[in-house]
Amino acid sequence: VVDKILSKSASVTEFGEAVCAPDPTADLVLNVYHTATQLLDAVAFHSRLNEAQRVAFLIIARQWIVRQDAGAFPDLPWVKVRALRIFLMGPGGTGKTHCLGAVRTVMNHFDCGNRLAFYAPTGTAAINVGGVTLHKGYGLKVCRSTDDTDQKNKHSFNVFVKETTRMENKDIDIQAIDEVSMLSCETFEEVEYVSRFSKENMNELFGGAIMVFSGDLLQHGPVFGAALYTPLAHLDERNTEIGISQRVGRMI
Numbered sequence: 001v002v003d004k005i006l007s008k009s010a011s012v013t014e015f016g017e018a019v020c021a022p023d024p025t026a027d028l029v030l031n032v033y034h035t036a037t038q039l040l041d042a043v044a045f046h047s048r049l050n051e052a053q054r055v056a057f058l059i060i061a062r063q064w065i066v067r068q069d070a071g072a073f074p075d076l077p078w079v080k081v082r083a084l085r086i087f088l089m090g091p092g093g094t095g096k097t098h099c100l101g102a103v104r105t106v107m108n109h110f111d112c113g114n115r116l117a118f119y120a121p122t123g124t125a126a127i128n129v130g131g132v133t134l135h136k137g138y139g140l141k142v143c144r145s146t147d148d149t150d151q152k153n154k155h156s157f158n159v160f161v162k163e164t165t166r167m168e169n170k171d172i173d174i175q176a177i178d179e180v181s182m183l184s185c186e187t188f189e190e191v192e193y194v195s196r197f198s199k200e201n202m203n204e205l206f207g208g209a210i211m212v213f214s215g216d217l218l219q220h221g222p223v224f225g226a227a228l229y230t231p232l233a234h235l236d237e238r239n240t241e242i243g244i245s246q247r248v249g250r251m252i
Helices: 002-006 036-046 051-068 096-109 123-128 134-138 146-151 159-169 185-199 241-251
Strands: 085-089 116-120 174-177 210-215
Touching (some): 036 051, 051 085, 051 210, 096 116, 096 174, 116 123, 116 134, 159 185, 185 241
Parallel strands (some): 085 210, 116 174, 174 210
């Protein structure tokens, strides 16, 4: 799959005679590129993406573009609209956010940069990626104790919060969640539900949005609740709201 993705990697000849290979030290002028493939090659080259970053960038950017124009890649017939949920794994400093910054550059070319949203479990992590917390972005209730976690109603936010969340997220095409190691199964299930509700598409996971998860599962786990990598056999087996939420979130 990687070889297939990189088969159209950037090269001088691929940019055509009328378009020279980009200079990474020069400003990126996107309107000189005539095809989607040329545009992505230019952004990847200018952003100095390494091979792993480039693979992730092409997967995400191609999927977003083909959703805007199904015929954007006539040279790549295998690029079609499909569900995309991708996990960028690695410790801090490996360029996960930098890769998504390149995706946003592509989206800015179409005046759609605001359709990529960043979320994180904590305020500090949200600031680091230029986003908001999961609870703010998805209108979730903050649980401050294990008692709150056991007693919460996962879809109990009021009508005002529901409508505000829907209006803020309905046009978001790419949802990027950082520090997923701190995400519990319960919260993950809530995020999935709110995404479907916001996109007004209850028949697809996350409402059909492109989901990008990033982080290092060897870092801090969730404060409350079960970590995403918890084996199903270790989750709450009771048919309570919290038990069902844990199992659903784990299986997603």
